[in-house]
Amino acid sequence: MRASGPGGQNVNKVSTKVALRFEADRSPNLSAAVKARLKNIAGSKWTIDGAIIIQCDATRSQIRNREIAQDRLKDLIKKALVVPKRRRPTKPSRGAIERRLKSKKIRAEVKSLRSGKIE
Numbered sequence: 001m002r003a004s005g006p007g008g009q010n011v012n013k014v015s016t017k018v019a020l021r022f023e024a025d026r027s028p029n030l031s032a033a034v035k036a037r038l039k040n041i042a043g044s045k046w047t048i049d050g051a052i053i054i055q056c057d058a059t060r061s062q063i064r065n066r067e068i069a070q071d072r073l074k075d076l077i078k079k080a081l082v083v084p085k086r087r088r089p090t091k092p093s094r095g096a097i098e099r100r101l102k103s104k105k106i107r108a109e110v111k112s113l114r115s116g117k118i119e
Contacts, residue, residue: 025050
């Protein structure tokens with residue numbers, strides 16, 4: 001593929017752009033959960049037929065562009081392999097609630113003294 005990146009006149013002569021296609025949906029090595037996370041992470045790189053297309057024209061060398069595209073795919077898959085931690089809903093402790101209310105009461109008292117109103 002012809003690249004649009006750096007290279008001057010070289011861009012018009014040499015095809016250095018790389019398009020890497022990985023059939024993620026058909027891959028037997030990835031579980032369904034990993035595929036779902038990969039689809040979310042890949043975003044617009046994910047095609048309708050379940051493939052990931054990564055394009056690279058960062059350098060003047062096709063070999064280097066190929067390496068960069070492969071590294072990007074590896075990074076995407078590594079991110080998808082990490083299972084996100086489930087969020088546990090928490091509530092503040094009784095002491096934390098009491099401290100917050102106490103500080104609010106003190107602040108309200110300071111403000112009321114400033115305005116001249118005494119309650």
